[in-house]
Amino acid sequence: MISTAEILRVSGRALLANKMRSFLTMLGIIIGVGAVIAAFAVGQGANSVIDRQISMLGSNFMYIFPDRSAVGSFSTPRYLTISDAEAIERECSGAEAVAPLIExxxxxVYGSANWSAEVDGSSASFSAVHEWRVESGRDLLEDDVRAGTKVCVLGMTVADKLFENADPIGKVIRxxxxxxxxxxxxxxxxxFMGGYDQDDFILVPITTAQRRLTRNANTGRVGAIMVKGVSMRALDYLELQINDLLRERHRIRPDRPNDFRVMNVSQILNVRRQTTRTMSILLGAIAVISLIVGGIGIMNIMLVSVTERTREIGIRMAVGAKxxxxxxxxxxxxxTLSLLGGILGILLGTAAGLGLARVMQSPPIFGLGSILLAFLFSALVGIAFGFYPAWKASLLNPIDALKYE
Amino acid sequence: MALIELLDMRKSFRMGGKEMEILHGVSLSAERGEFIAMMGPSGSGKSTTMNILGCLDTPTSGKYILDGRDVDSLDGDELATVRNVMIGFVFQGFNLLQRTSALANVEMPMLYSGVGARERRRRAAEALERVGLADRMDHDPSRLSGGQQQRVAIARGIVNKAPILMADEPTGNLDTRTSEEIMALFQELNAKEGITIVLVTHEASVAAHAKRILHFRDGVITSDEPNAIARGGDAA
Known part of the structure; x- marks a missing residue:
């Protein structure tokens, strides 16, 4: 019986003898594994952004989003405004604090330091809703929001990145x-749960954000309204209050659906879980399909190779190969083909993930798990799809193989 | 005991749904150290006989005893071991691995008998020296002449110290002068190393180098005679 090291050398030489073909054969696996690695990394990155949003929520907390699927109703204005937020705070007894949000x-930039982070435009109630404490300096004031002043409160991470040990209060950043x-x-x-850095943001007055950082200056639109209930038990009641108030303010006829959605934390978590699961299943399906396609490519080439090298097989059998x-x-x-393809695919996927994340503005997260899985899977594909050609080669009769032209 | 003992061997092929017998009971006995040439027109059964003797092919019926072992009872893996240890092959088309150095080609049989890398290299170099190719070890077959390629094949055949060398038209692709050199090498291996040689050829001038000549016709041996005046410098 031949030793494993020798067989590796023999196989390696055969693959090197046909470099272009070997590479093209691997391409299916490379692209498959690469796509999976990149998609998982970007998906994980996007999830961590969602994590951040959830982390901002307390337990007796509600989020109100505009529901764009309600387009076609005769209601106006179909989006949420700062005055909606003010009305909820004023009129709903179940609401303890209300803050509109533009993200x-x-x-x-400060001096030579620069950093990219989330900017939350909100009101003076922001820190009350999210239970943020001001460590130094002051919080946003209602006057800031009313006047649209260009002031900001920094999360600790941003303060560290831009100012290191210097005192940021009173300094001007761009x-x-x-x-x-x-x-x-x-x-x-x-x-948040070991993932997203909650301190990586700055808070500015929502009016300033509308005017200076987004194009919503004239409409007064906001991305969402965050409401803190007086207690957990008040949440159901609060939801009804908000529902009635906003329907009335948006002049929605009784037979028309809401143009907004109210979600509490557990609903948000459920949606999130479902999205993650759907995405995982989808990615898994892509992975399996692409690896199967890649495997068929390998099987195809190996069958060709067995036919082409029938005489070589005959010679080896004649001199004593079992x-x-x-x-x-x-x-x-x-x-070897599939594993090498897997490794190249991991490299390609990592590069693609980094590139995609740059475009999508969420940092990719590369899990060791998905890399190991890709590696293992490509090895498995090689064994599964390599077995038939190998078995076919081993069935050859030495004399028939030798006579093969 | 005879090294090779073949008794009433028959071989048939299936062709177009019809069973066609091409060997009609061949019997043959050979001792160690013989140099046998098998002659006959194409289709006479000489090559098939040799393939069976070389354990590359199996007979339909009959008995084959090689060095006291009943070959018919061996399975594929055991036949591979017999080929590895007992028999070296030389073919008309050389059958060397392309893009593989002469040395690596000669090392190949030892890969399958588990000889260590160092010992393999040493023995392959020795065998190449033996056939006069000490200065061509690193050459690929494409850079060797026909005669040189056939010498590499012979080195591969003897490297595992197999007692039998089977040669199927070994000079078929070579010019007359090179043929003479290759046949002289066979004679030398037979005389000096005592290797038993079985040669298939349809050329009388090639067969003349052997010590015993068998004639085949239509699947039977028609004559079996010693070759008293073996051609060339028989050193024995």
Missing amino acids: TSAQM VRTVPFTVVGVFSPKGR SADIRLQFLIEAV
């Missing part, structure tokens, strides 16, 4: 070229 992300005066710094909350030796040789060639 964006932006590059911020957020997308707009100068903002730092008036305060929030005390740190740390990472069926198992031949089988192992071709199997190892197939597994």
